[in-house]
Amino acid sequence: MKLVVVSAGLSVPSSTRLLADRLAAAVERQAPVDVQVVELRTLAVEIAHNFTNGFPGRALAAALEAVTEADGLVVVTPVFSASYSGLFKSFFDVLDKDALEGKPVLIAATGGSARHSLVLDHALRPLFSYLRAVVAPTGVYAASEDWGAEGLPERIERAAGELALLMSAGAPRQPGGSVAGAAGSVALPVGAVPEPARSVAAGSGAKAADSGFRVIPFEEQLAALRG
Template sequence: MQPLKLVVVSAGLGLPSSTRLLADRLTEATRRQLAADGRPAEVTVVELRDLATDLAHHMVTGFPGTALRAALDAVRGADGLIAVTPVFSGSYSGLFKSFFDAIGNTELTGKPVLIGATGGTARHSLVLEHAMRPLFSYLRALTAPTAVYAATEDWGGGGTGPSDGLADRVERAARELAGLLPDRPGTAGPTESVVPFERQLAALRPV
């Protein structure tokens, strides 16, 4: 069976990055859910840190460089998307916004998206609902009901592993994204912008 194309966009700046750690946890959980359904996934990771210069050039010239063009094409061609950003000044990072500004507002129509964010304290968790979800609504994407925020206190083992509470949220969000992804590669988008009610219920049902 041809694998589904799952693209992960991480806007973390540090090495190591808690943003990338959260993106990896969400990706692993989603792959497990898909594998349990007999749907393999091929994962492409887009590290926005590596595209910062290309994004700056694109903003002033309107022409994406080779690496940025490849990243944008990967997102446009994905069957599903996981997008994770650090929180700066109560919102998503400028790097994250610049990347999605480079995508037309109809090019993600109907595409299933799981959103996540990281920050120092839980006070910033509303960025998911007040900033990220409206952004992807504007882009006409289909956002999973559960969004995942990870504060410093959510990480155990010195920042290398999730706490039980975070792990539960990750699994629930991954189950919802898997339920929204198409059965066959290349069928996400405008033709599936309305997900059957039965599939939405299955994505939300506890296991």
């Protein structure tokens, strides 16, 4: 399996790249993956030119192809103005709109304060849900004080394990082949047959109706994969 890591760190060395490397190493410990890193800092000029002339340069084209063909992604951005960086967003703006459909994605971010941790659920998760990716339930945020402190290694391992399971499940990438990519839901494994379920309409005296499908909780998916 091919894992592509997208890092939007700007400085050298970069805490964003450090978190990206730790997440990739954690996924490698849990699944056989080939890791490729896409460093957006080196692609900034080509991304800007792509907006003005409509054509990617050679390095940017190779990065876009790697992301499109990946079996899973780790995406990490620094927090700017309480959201992802402009460089990070620009890269995914020039990516084909269908490239991430059904693709497992682990979201992560770095920032100077723990107050920005909500960027995962208020910015990154909506972005990749809109792109129809399958977002791993656990995101990883690392503030300055988290490095070397308790908690961060455990969050990294948990998120990496979820991504490894999603990649191993071979999430289908056809339209309609996945459950909505919000937290707590994953794509149905290939060959899975939806089970009938009963749903009750709102309001007094409403009768149960056969919906024909059952949303499978993430915990059941993990148990089935481990079994």
